[in-house]
Structures are given as C-alpha cells and as structure tokens.
Amino acid sequence: MGMIMKTADIAGRLRDSIRIETDAWKKRGIEPSLGVVLIKGDPASEYYARAKEKTAHKLGIRYRLTEFEPGITQSELLGHLGELNEDKNVHGIMLELPLPRHLDPSEASGLIRSDKDVDGITPGSKLACFLGTRGLYPATPQSCIRILKEFGFELKGRHVVLVGRGETVGRPLMPMLLREHATLTVCHSHTENLARHIAGADILITAAGRAGMITADMVHPDLVIVDAGINETDTGITGDVSPDALQRVKAMTPVPGGVGTLTTLILFENLLKAVGMQIGEGGLK
Numbered sequence: 001m002g003m004i005m006k007t008a009d010i011a012g013r014l015r016d017s018i019r020i021e022t023d024a025w026k027k028r029g030i031e032p033s034l035g036v037v038l039i040k041g042d043p044a045s046e047y048y049a050r051a052k053e054k055t056a057h058k059l060g061i062r063y064r065l066t067e068f069e070p071g072i073t074q075s076e077l078l079g080h081l082g083e084l085n086e087d088k089n090v091h092g093i094m095l096e097l098p099l100p101r102h103l104d105p106s107e108a109s110g111l112i113r114s115d116k117d118v119d120g121i122t123p124g125s126k127l128a129c130f131l132g133t134r135g136l137y138p139a140t141p142q143s144c145i146r147i148l149k150e151f152g153f154e155l156k157g158r159h160v161v162l163v164g165r166g167e168t169v170g171r172p173l174m175p176m177l178l179r180e181h182a183t184l185t186v187c188h189s190h191t192e193n194l195a196r197h198i199a200g201a202d203i204l205i206t207a208a209g210r211a212g213m214i215t216a217d218m219v220h221p222d223l224v225i226v227d228a229g230i231n232e233t234d235t236g237i238t239g240d241v242s243p244d245a246l247q248r249v250k251a252m253t254p255v256p257g258g259v260g261t262l263t264t265l266i267l268f269e270n271l272l273k274a275v276g277m278q279i280g281e282g283g284l285k
Helices: 008-027 043-059 074-086 105-111 123-131 139-150 170-179 194-199 243-248 259-278
Strands: 033-039 062-068 092-095 159-163 183-187 203-206 224-227 231-233 236-238
Touching (some): 033 043, 043 062, 043 259, 092 105, 092 259, 139 170
Parallel strands (some): 033 062
C-alpha cells in the first residue's frame, strides 16, 4: 500500500504563516481584504463562498461577500467589479464561477485588475504564469506542486504525466511544471491508450474532472499521484483516480484531504501577495 499524502500538517503551517503576515500588515494600518462576488443560484458556488468566509475569519482577514440575484445584467456585474477595482480597501477580488448563461465570464474576469486577481484568471495573470513573471498564479496548480515538494518528491528531471488541460488547473500547470525542469507529457480526452503514457510516468497529476478515470490496473508501484480532480458522486466527493489505486502506487493524495485542503489557503496567500504588489513591496516568487 502506498503512502497517503494527507495535507493537514502542511495546511496548518501555512495557516500559521498567513495569520502572522496578516497581523504584521494590520500593525502597519493595512487590513487585508478579499471582495467576493456571488451570483445566486448555483449551490456549489454558494457553498464554496461560505466556506471561504469561515476560513477568512479564522485567518483574521476581512471578507466582503456581495450577492446578486440570478437576473443581474452584464453591465451591472461589470459595474460592481469596476468599483472593487477602484476600492483601495479591497486587495483581492474573486468572482465565483460558473455564471448564469446570459452573463459573459470572459469579459467579467478580464475586467478584474491583475494585481487583485487572487484566483489567477485574468489575461494578465495567465500571461505572468506562462512566462514565470511577477503575478498571482492559480491556487490549485500551486497546491499540486507544493504537495510534491513537501513530501520530498523531486520534479527536476522526472517524467510527469498531466491528465487534463482545463483553464483553471491543467493549462497553468504546464509552464509551472516546466519551470521545475520536469519532463512533461500532457494527456486529455482525445489521448489514445492513456495507460501506456502512465506506465512511463514517475509522477501523475490528474485534473480531468472524471470520477474513476484512472483505475488500479493503469498504475505501477513506482508512481506518485497527485489527484486534483473534484467530482460529486452518489457516494460523495471523489477524485479522478479510483481509491483502490493506492494499493499499487508509491504515494497518492486523498480526495478529500489532499489538494483541495491547501487550495483555499493558497488563495489567501495570494491575497497577501496582492497587498504587497499594490503598495509596491514584497516581490513574488
């Protein structure tokens, strides 16, 4: 049986670090503040918005949640985002997705200032992530890489197979992994013989959003798996990898209790980086 890479201890250390830095900003008269925009109607979005609110309170961070009815117009949404952009007391902005069908998420996310984009979804943030320049990178990809490093799994020179090329996880992970000097293979829904690619991998990262996509017969004893998939099933939340694969690999993150545990905290870590960017201090790694 492989090692279960639970992230509770890592999350605890990160939580303490965020509290310390938040207190330091407050002593200087700056209260880190996150502005969250939620369009009512999507239960998952509403749940995650409330969960982040609880985390913010525990960290001592100001959390400003603005809720709109599903019938809000595009111009009204853009107007509110513009107000948050100009509000010097709001250091980070998060637009809860998905939006109702009549709203354009690309236009809305594109309006958010890059130095307030804690989710890493704006064109400016995506460019910074691709180039490796100063900016706010998406939280889930950061979580995947941090877990591997924390558990002592080297990326340099290792063959990493990434399953999934979505905008929020897969695509930003590609340049981030290459900057870690990994040898990268990207697989997706059109990849033929996925098992053959996994057979040659040292590390497998999944972000496809398909429960049980990776089965136990596709893995091997030297494989390390980071499962970033989140899938709602009749039996609860599961990842992209069948749980019984743990019996046949070196190490694997659980779902829940793995990548997602760190992701929310990294959003708040991004918020503190955003504070530094906005007052001209604190370079980003």
